[in-house]
Amino acid sequence: MNQTTRKKLFLSMLKIRRVEEQVVSVYGQKQMRTPTHLSIGQEAVASGVCANLTKKDQVFASHRCHAAFLARGGSVDQFFLELCGRKNGVNQGRGGSAHLSDASKGFFSSPILGGMVPVATGAALSFKLNKTKNVAVVFSGDAGLEEGVFAESVNFALLKKLPIVFICENNLYSTNTHIRYRQPNSPIFKRVTELLKPKQINGNDVEKVYVDAKKAVDSCRRGKGPVFLECLTYRFREHVGPLYDYNIGYRTKKEVFDWEKRCPLSLYKRKILKLKIMSKKSVELTDKKIMNEAENSYAKALKGSWPTEKDLMTGVY
Numbered sequence: 001m002n003q004t005t006r007k008k009l010f011l012s013m014l015k016i017r018r019v020e021e022q023v024v025s026v027y028g029q030k031q032m033r034t035p036t037h038l039s040i041g042q043e044a045v046a047s048g049v050c051a052n053l054t055k056k057d058q059v060f061a062s063h064r065c066h067a068a069f070l071a072r073g074g075s076v077d078q079f080f081l082e083l084c085g086r087k088n089g090v091n092q093g094r095g096g097s098a099h100l101s102d103a104s105k106g107f108f109s110s111p112i113l114g115g116m117v118p119v120a121t122g123a124a125l126s127f128k129l130n131k132t133k134n135v136a137v138v139f140s141g142d143a144g145l146e147e148g149v150f151a152e153s154v155n156f157a158l159l160k161k162l163p164i165v166f167i168c169e170n171n172l173y174s175t176n177t178h179i180r181y182r183q184p185n186s187p188i189f190k191r192v193t194e195l196l197k198p199k200q201i202n203g204n205d206v207e208k209v210y211v212d213a214k215k216a217v218d219s220c221r222r223g224k225g226p227v228f229l230e231c232l233t234y235r236f237r238e239h240v241g242p243l244y245d246y247n248i249g250y251r252t253k254k255e256v257f258d259w260e261k262r263c264p265l266s267l268y269k270r271k272i273l274k275l276k277i278m279s280k281k282s283v284e285l286t287d288k289k290i291m292n293e294a295e296n297s298y299a300k301a302l303k304g305s306w307p308t309e310k311d312l313m314t315g316v317y
């Protein structure tokens with residue numbers, strides 16, 4: 001992997017982490033009246049996958065969509081305006097945290113579990129019918145794949161050999177319920193082995209994600225049909241909201257701390273410094289710049305206009 005790609009992956013993860021940490025630090029001010037599902041700890045998946053895509057590809061995500069939105073190049077200003085419910089937010093302040101969609105970036109999300117899987121499959125069908133080389137990518141949590149529509153979509157994608165990559169961000173939990181209480185004791189990727197070309201990878205290793213996502217995306221572009229990647233990862237914060245939640249009983253402090261030791265950003269920062277891709281000083285300066293950008297975007301969002309009564313009926317069908 002070349003140095004430019006490594007730097008790109010690192011900066012993508014750093015941006016997601018710092019922007020979400022800004023959300024954490026101001027959430028208590030109650031200016032963001034939207035439930036927020038943070039991806040802190042899971043940044044490697046969106047960063048590693050999206051780094052392989054072109055502007056014409058399309059990405060679909062679920063409720064936990066900040067990471068993919070930012071990895072896709074979504075505007076930080078419009079992100080904060082949206083979370084603050086303002087008119088110039090990426091979805092006019094109507095969607096909030098879980099509905100970050102920006103067609104100009106080829107990015108769409110919805111919090112209906114499994115809901116984006118058939119939409120992404122439809123996008124892949126249109127790519128194929130229009131004889132493009134574009135690829136659809138859909139991110140879903142481990143519980144999202146328990147929705148029946150996933151089976152229907154996989155069936156159709158295989159039948160039509162569609163250019164779609166299914167990414168499962170397996171962070172072990174559906175809200176507060178561990179996967180062992182929800183699914184048979186066989187890894188997700190094995191259950192789709194007969195059908196797709198699945199792989200289970202370390203979703204906290206951004207290079208691993210990048211390399212396997214590259215193979216998947218390239219294979220789709222060559223018309224070889226759908227691919228499935230299960231990325232094992234972990235969210236550090238509570239299911240929805242900015243806090244830690246090891247005090248409520250469904251997971252232990254030790255489990256969270258053990259995963260924090262495998263933090264994708266810290267591990268990769270070490271590698272970036274070791275390989276001298278960036279100097280310590282340059283990482284610090286870049287980090288500070290991103291933090292300032294996130295703080296400024298939030299400050300600007302608070303000055304953003306609210307939607308007016310006249311806006312109420314626009315965009316309603």
Ligand SMILES: Cc1ncc(C[n+]2csc(CCOP(=O)(O)OP(=O)(O)O)c2C)c(N)n1
Binds near residue numbers: 037112175
């Ligand atoms: C169809 C549907 N059922 C239930 C919910 C409520 N819900 C929101 S998030 C969530 C858990 C999702 O878990 P997973 O798909 O593994 O994603 P994660 O939150 O772990 O990223 C549930 C049950 C929903 N949004 N949509």
